[in-house]
Amino acid sequence: MSFTKRINALQPSATMAVIEAAARLRAQGVDVISFGAGEPDFDTPKHIVEAANKALADGKTRYTPGSGTQSLKQAIADKLKKDNGLDYQANQIVVSNGGKHSLFNIMMTLFEAGDEVLVLTPYWVTYPEVVKLSGAEPVYVETHEADHFQVSKEQLLAGVTERTKGMIINTPSNPSGAVLNRDSLQAIVDVAVENDIWIISDECYEALVYDGEHISLASFEQAYDKTITVQTMSKAFAMTGWRIGYAATVPELASAMGKFQGQATGCPNSIAQYASEAALRTEPLFLADWRNQFIQRRNYMIEALNQMAGVTCIMPEGAFYAFPKVSALFGKKAGDIQIQSDTDLTKYLLDVAHITVVPGSAFGAPEHIRLSYATSMEAIKTGLARFAEAVHKLK
């Protein structure tokens, strides 16, 4: 069977591959602990579920406007003002089937063959793929652990050519957990404004910042007209399966993205939209508890990782991932098994320690692996003890 070049160039999701490998082992009765999760392990809060039940009972089961209901867009505009200090009107917002879908809408509306889009490494696995799907080419800008994954004007400019049309920025970051500081954000704004580049600002983890401060790129006055703010209900409200995300930008672009979405999917799920509205209109009292749990798990995990010989990990300031550097283990052996790369180590940890992690090469950073701490403290303690034991066996 033959498929399009577009599909042939698409990389399957590395996180999915890890999940499938773990499922195969579990089917054999092995107790596998997963550090692969990209979603909170908490349940969607009750009042949000109740709002969905009510929407169903009230018959809110029909198509909505393609870019979302007016009342949800207004709730989003109010949230962006309250939490982020951003002035958006309802006609500047496109509600979609998740943040990932928002990114896809943006790429399909703004970029095409011949264009280049800057992607900072380490990057979320989806960014290069959605850029490629639009026909444009991802151009990688490396950031470094030694700088806590901050970025300078010089680093960005090294990737800029006359074909550069956009850059994707993610703070807090998946996979590194880094939160971009004001200097990095100013560098991004300066480069974007001076070179007429769109900023796609993926702020999906904004509610999960533990140290430092989350600053929205669109809050820089010069950048407002060049920025698309991308958000999701997935992480802060534990609503990954509900599939609601949104983008906010200048009206003309929002309208073009709405036109694309209207033809591509019709509209986002009506019931999930009413539930999202209730989520945004209610004070998120549960969040303080979730954040505390994430902080405790993070602190435990980072300390445990740093105690392993050959593993080092800086403190992530946000999201729910640890991104340790493991390259000092490359070249080591346990019996016949030799570890030469992040993927070898991932396989070794699954086979020997029965834990799943994601290899850093999936994020453009092959010296690292990613562990999610969106799992119970008990699983973290047991899984990291097994990890330490497996590392200890490497000589």
Ligand SMILES: Cc1ncc(COP(=O)(O)O)c(C=O)c1O
């Ligand atoms: C950095 C980043 N952006 C966006 C998303 C999109 O999430 P969703 O499509 O569930 O809104 C994710 C999910 O893992 C993510 O990690």
